[in-house]
Amino acid sequence: MQQPTLQDAPGPTRDSDGAELIACPSCDAIYRVQVPPKGGKAVCARCKTVLIRPRRKAGLRIIALTLAITILVTAAVFFPFLEIHAAGMGNRTSLLDIATSFRSGILVLVSVSTVSMIVLIPLLRTALLLYVLVPVVFDRPPARHAREAFRLSQVIKPWAMTEIFAIGCAVALVKISDLARLDFGPAFWMFCLLVVIVVVNDAYMCTWSVWKSLEDRA
Amino acid sequence: MITARDAGLVACRSCASVWPQDQATCGRCGARLQSRDTGSLQRVWAWWAAGVICYIPANATPMLITRTLVTKQDNTIVGGAVEIAKHGDVLIALVVLVASVMIPVGKFLAIAYLALTLRRGTVQSAHGRQVLYEVVDFIGRWSMIDVFVVAILSALVQLSVVASIRPGPAALTFALSVIFTMLSAQSFDSRLIWDEAQLDGPDTPLPDLDTEPAAPRPDQPQGETS
Structure with a gap:
């Protein structure tokens, strides 16, 4: 028994x-x-x-990739993203314009959730991960409330939708290809890079190992 | 094979640690401990109903309102996809149709099936239903593509009188439908799927966790450690 x-x-x-x-x-x-x-x-x-x-050296790699994500998302917000030209007129858009494109009435709600899903939640998640992982990887005791921070970062994970937004860009391009000429801004390429890093970063993350080391060092 | 509940224990779903059955919060990660989420099905059905209700106006009202010099066009989700297909981009039209029609409808059906078969039982194996649940949980977020496309287009195509695109009311109801369905899938406690599965008696020794070594990689010498 x-x-x-x-x-x-x-x-x-x-x-x-x-x-x-x-x-x-x-x-x-x-x-x-x-x-x-x-x-x-x-x-x-x-x-x-x-x-x-x-994974080998997972901690350091996750920290490096998470820093890269933070920088890329922040930069992608302000640089021009896409440009169109038609009949001598043009317009360029940054991520910020896209996220705030629903201005009329109740559609503002869609605007709020778009901003959250493509900018705010990904940034919050990288901040939480850095806060939790940096002390652990550099052999310090965990930061205050590290447990709550890591738990929150796991809960919001499905709501960070950068990679989905990138596919949305591709669809949008095709939709208006006959209406106007399109050019990519620097932020578009940053975003493509970002998608790859997000996917690689998630592959390195082993939640059990993180919880274990948070407990061992507390 | 023995479950935490049969061993008189409770498992933490957030960090996979194991605690005495009467413990209320996990000592490792601080999450609330519950042997089975008893309110799970109620929340699944509530979010599910909200998602279905929002999905109806999402298809009946326009998603995209396009104005050019000579025309004004209201496109619903399906109408927009048909439009793209007419321009010859059948592949993109299929992507849109799959993301905004097949995936949402498939999800409604799959969640209903998973919730109903918990009570009634089914010939399908628990593992099959677990895989179905994981697919539903993974794929739900991808339906947001259409909302993002509308956001990109209405920000970008603002060329005064030549061409402009505005979002229609369906953008909101569709986004809500996707969010509610994601919440419905997240509320589902997949441990309920496995509860009627055949188990060993509580006296069996606990098995060791199976481990698999790293897949051999030709570019790296074996046995290297960090």
Whole structure:
């Protein structure tokens, strides 16, 4: 009989022989933790959800990429994004203009959510990640409220929609190609780069490892 | 295979740590602990209904109002896609149709199916339904493409009398429908899918977590450590 023992000491419940436990968030199966080698992964045997995926030098890489995202999003807001010309007239738009394009009446709500999803939430997320990860990676004790900050960064993750916005640009281009001539501004190329970095950055992030190191250093 | 609930424990869905069943908040990450999200289905259906209700005016009213020197044109979502297809860009028309018609409708059906089969049971395996849930959860955000396209166009195409594009009321209802459906999918507690699955008795020893080594990469010597 090997019931997991409930202990009085703070800290997660352990197996009767002291092994640390991990539960699959998708299907609730529990396992004794086995940390895979760097570059490998640990998968739930029942539902195949990836539970642990450590990467070499993940901390430093995430910090570098997150800094890059912060700079690119900020720059992309102010530089011209797209330019059109038709019948001798032209117009250029920055991300800020696009995000605030719904001005009339109740459509302002769409404007607010567009700004949030393509600028504010991505920036908030990078700020939270830097706040949490920089002390941990440089061997300092975690920042104050690091747990709340990291949890928030996980909750808002689905609402940061930079990569979706980039595909939206492509569709918009085709839609007006017969109406006017289009040119790309510097911000457009920054955005393309940004999409690649966002995807790579998410691949490096192993939430279990971050939680573990936050706990170990507290 | 044994679940945290059967072992008299509760799992944290935010950081995957395991705690005694009566503990209210996770000691590692501070999230609220709940063995099963009992209000899950109610919230799923509430957001689902809100999403479906918003989706109707999103298709009935214009999304894009285009004015040129001689014409004024109101385009609904489907109308806009048909317009693009007429210009010969069938591929882009398909992207628009998939993102704003197939994905939303597919999501409504998939979420309803997942929620209904929790009560009634189904021949489909739990793993199949888990995959369906993950697809729904992943793909939902992509429906925002259409809202962003409208935002880009109405900011960019402002050439006084020659051509101008304004957003129509459907931009708001469509955005709301996408947001509500995302919330509906997020409310779903996927652990409920697995609850009636066959399990070992509570006396079985806990299995070790399966680990896979890194995939071999030809460009890097094996055994290198940082």
